[in-house]
Structures are given as C-alpha cells and as structure tokens.
Amino acid sequence: MEAVDYIALYWVVIKILTFFSVIILFISGLDDFFVDVYYWVRRTFRALLGKRNYPEISVDELLNHPEKPLALMVPAWDEAVVIEKMLKNTLKTFQYENLHIFVGTYPNDMATQEKVDNVTAVHRNVHKVINKTPGPTTKADCLNNVIDTIFEYERLTGVQFHCFTYHDSEDIVHPLELKLANYVIGEKDLMQIPVMPLTSNPLNFNGTHYQDEFIETGFKDMIVRESVSGYVPSSGVATSFSRKAIYTLSRLNNGVVFNTKSLTEDYDIGYRLLSEGLKLTFVTFPVKVRKKVKTLFGGEEEREVEEYIVSKGYFPTKFQQAVRQKSRWMVGIVFQGYRDIGWPKGLGLKYVLYRDRKAIFTHPANLFAYVIMLNLIYLALSYHFNQTSWHFPEFIPEGSWIWTLIYFNALFLASRFFHRFYFVNKHYGIVQAFLSIPRLIWGNMVNLFALFRAFGQYKNAGQQKKEVKWDKTDHEFPDEIEIAKVA
Numbered sequence: 001m002e003a004v005d006y007i008a009l010y011w012v013v014i015k016i017l018t019f020f021s022v023i024i025l026f027i028s029g030l031d032d033f034f035v036d037v038y039y040w041v042r043r044t045f046r047a048l049l050g051k052r053n054y055p056e057i058s059v060d061e062l063l064n065h066p067e068k069p070l071a072l073m074v075p076a077w078d079e080a081v082v083i084e085k086m087l088k089n090t091l092k093t094f095q096y097e098n099l100h101i102f103v104g105t106y107p108n109d110m111a112t113q114e115k116v117d118n119v120t121a122v123h124r125n126v127h128k129v130i131n132k133t134p135g136p137t138t139k140a141d142c143l144n145n146v147i148d149t150i151f152e153y154e155r156l157t158g159v160q161f162h163c164f165t166y167h168d169s170e171d172i173v174h175p176l177e178l179k180l181a182n183y184v185i186g187e188k189d190l191m192q193i194p195v196m197p198l199t200s201n202p203l204n205f206n207g208t209h210y211q212d213e214f215i216e217t218g219f220k221d222m223i224v225r226e227s228v229s230g231y232v233p234s235s236g237v238a239t240s241f242s243r244k245a246i247y248t249l250s251r252l253n254n255g256v257v258f259n260t261k262s263l264t265e266d267y268d269i270g271y272r273l274l275s276e277g278l279k280l281t282f283v284t285f286p287v288k289v290r291k292k293v294k295t296l297f298g299g300e301e302e303r304e305v306e307e308y309i310v311s312k313g314y315f316p317t318k319f320q321q322a323v324r325q326k327s328r329w330m331v332g333i334v335f336q337g338y339r340d341i342g343w344p345k346g347l348g349l350k351y352v353l354y355r356d357r358k359a360i361f362t363h364p365a366n367l368f369a370y371v372i373m374l375n376l377i378y379l380a381l382s383y384h385f386n387q388t389s390w391h392f393p394e395f396i397p398e399g400s401w402i403w404t405l406i407y408f409n410a411l412f413l414a415s416r417f418f419h420r421f422y423f424v425n426k427h428y429g430i431v432q433a434f435l436s437i438p439r440l441i442w443g444n445m446v447n448l449f450a451l452f453r454a455f456g457q458y459k460n461a462g463q464q465k466k467e468v469k470w471d472k473t474d475h476e477f478p479d480e481i482e483i484a485k486v487a
Helices: 003-048 059-064 083-093 110-120 139-157 177-184 205-229 243-252 265-275 319-341 347-357 359-385 401-428 430-463 480-486
Strands: 070-075 099-105 126-130 163-166 190-192 195-198 239-242 280-282 286-294 300-308 311-314
Touching (some): 003 205, 003 347, 003 359, 003 401, 070 083, 083 099, 083 110, 099 110, 126 139, 163 177, 190 265, 195 205, 205 280, 205 319, 205 347, 205 430, 239 243, 243 265, 265 319, 319 359, 319 430, 401 430
Parallel strands (some): 070 099, 099 126, 190 280, 195 311
Antiparallel strands (some): 163 239, 190 239, 286 300
C-alpha cells in the first residue's frame, strides 16, 4: 500500500469513530438532559406546594427528638495514621449521647489497634473489634465482624440498637447527622446523606474533580434517582440502617449482612432492600449555623449561613490513586453490579442502573471525541497556513443527520457546564465553579483510565475464577486547625 492509502484508511477510521462518538454522546446527553429537566420540574413543583426538604421539621424538633441507642461502625485496616484523630473528632463533634462506636481492626495490624486502644482507654462507649481473619480482607468482611460484635454486645448488656450507621476512618462528620438518622430511621429503613469531598489544594485537579462530581450527583442526580425508582445506593459512608434492614440483609446474604464478593458492597445494599419492599431515602437537609466567613476584601466576619448535613472527607490527590479508587468503584458498580443484579423488573430501576453502567460506552466515546477534535484542529490549521496541503473530502456533509446530532450534543454540553457550575458554586464558591469546567475534561480522563483498569482486573479475575482483589485507598485526616476551616 502507498502512503496515500494509509492516510485514507486512517481517515476512514476517524470518520467511523466520529459516528460512534456522536451517537453515543447524543444518547448519553439526552439521558443527562432528562435528569436536568426532571430535577428543575420537581423542584419547582415542590416549591409551589411549599415543600423544601425531607424530613419537614425544624432543627429544634430534630434536637429534641428522644435519642434511641445508635451504633456507629468504623472499619479500619492499616489506618494507624488517621483512626485516633478521626475517633476523637467524631466523639467531640456528634451531638448525640446515646452512641456506641465499634471499630473493626485486624489481628495483624497492631499499629491501628494501638491507636484505637488509646481512645477506648478514655471513652467507654468506644469498642475495639478484632477481625477473625488477618488483613487485608474486604471492607464488607470487616463490617460483618463488627456487626457480630454488636449483636454480642446487645446480648450481654440488654441494649438494643435502633439504628446502625457506618463511616470510614477518614470521614469528618456533621454534628447533627446522628440526630437526623435517629429521626428518619424507623419511618425509613436506609438513610443516605451527601458526601462532600475536600482538598487541601484547590488547584489539584485530581482531588478537586471529586468535588464537582459528588456535589452534582448528591444534590441533583440522587434526588432524581430516588424519585423515579426508589433505589438509593449507599455511598459507603454516612449510611444509616434500621434493625429491619440489617436483619433483611443478613437473611439475603446467608447469615452475613454485607456482601463479601463485591468490591462495592455498599452499592447493591439499596437494591437488595428495595427488592424486599423496604423504604430508602436520600436526605439533603439544610440547617442554619453561625460561622466565620471570608469577606470580599479578605477579612473574616461571623454571620448566619445555610449548610447541609453532609459527610466530608479528603480524596486522592494523585492521578494513579484516583484511577485505582475509581477502578474499584467501576468493577463493583458496572461489572459486578451487572453480574449480581442484572436488569430487574421496573422501568425506573432499569433506567437508573443503565445510568450507572453506561460509562462502559461513554468514557471511550469521550476519548474518541478528543482525538477527533485534535484531528479537525490540525486540518483547519493546515488548510489555513498551507493552501496546497492535501484536502480530504468533506468530513460531515452540511445539513446531514449527524450534524443535527452534533448541534444537540452542543446543547447538552452547555447544560452540563451550567449544572456543574451551578452546584459547585453553591457549595464551594465561584472560583471553584469556574475551575470545574476544565476539570470536566480531567475527570473524563481519570474515569477513562479507571475503566480500562477495571475491565482488565475483572477480566483477569474471571479467567482465574477468583474475585477481584480489594484495592485499598490510602487515607488522610486533617489536624484540628484544618478541621476548623472545613467543618
């Protein structure tokens, strides 16, 4: 073949990728646009009815609601660096007296055990649990050991816990989270609150792109998801369960509460409970507090501000760490989720599961779109600066159906920019809102590499007839001065 033949073949491949990308991104964009419209229609309708949030009570009513016994579960493998600070901050922060904390440790992790012992020596309501199996195991296995210890504690003391909540060892908790759980659990069997990522470097895109994704998902997508399907997946932190939910999960999983065969055991919990007729809810509950805030000229003043009851925490700040963490999520949600859940009955449920799994097509489509764009820019520059350069046939005929899809994709992209900007600005400020636009591209690249890694992990595990190995994320926890800035 001559050089011109290779060039022509390359151009044919680019054109095929263009058709693929435009069609996939149109389908995905239409889906996202539906969620955007649904959110605003629902929000407007509720505002006309005078409804703002669930539960519809005041903070005073929340505070005065009688406290029932509550168990907080914290799995901790190789968390010596953060666990003591996290426990002390949690004990100091939570406005909840009737609380017992159970920390899952491992027999071959003496460093973490020592840090937990420092806390249990002072606080009688903190209990160390030693896993039956040396670590590392999975988070689900650790939590199952914690649950067993809680049941044994109930048998020995006669205490019966009304609510079971879990957090990770890097979480910065909200003072009213357990008050909220205490009120909601009973009427509902699972309560999930938003997760608000933090970063010590606002310009680090690896860490800050989590902010953008989580805040839009938590305050828009999850609300729509619950409305159309009733399915609320656990985020793996800041999830609260009723006793009925714990017993139901144990019955469904052959005597253990959490599924040890999934890397995202939290994801399928909601589906299992929903399929058994239990009630789930995602709660975005605003409260007004007095805080020191920065003024326009760099000073500080104390004023009343509205904030939401959320769980905060630091996320990976290095590219490879972010890819590892997200690949674990993709293995559990996309691959193991399809294997274990499939496509259950119910149009709304099928729809939200499709949204979770469409990444297997949309992430490659985004990559192809970037490649195509670079080719088009190169050609445009070549034609402009060199009139005698090789001219290819018209790439996309003007007025063709593919052009129509491209126009719609531009509209959908504008909607993405607007909603990302709106939610990031509301929760992180105007500077981060502007930075969230270029971070869309960075986030797409992290997600793409995570998808490739997840596919390779799942494929290799299938060939070896084993489950995918748990890929633990290294955690960090701020000191008291830093907590005061972000809490």
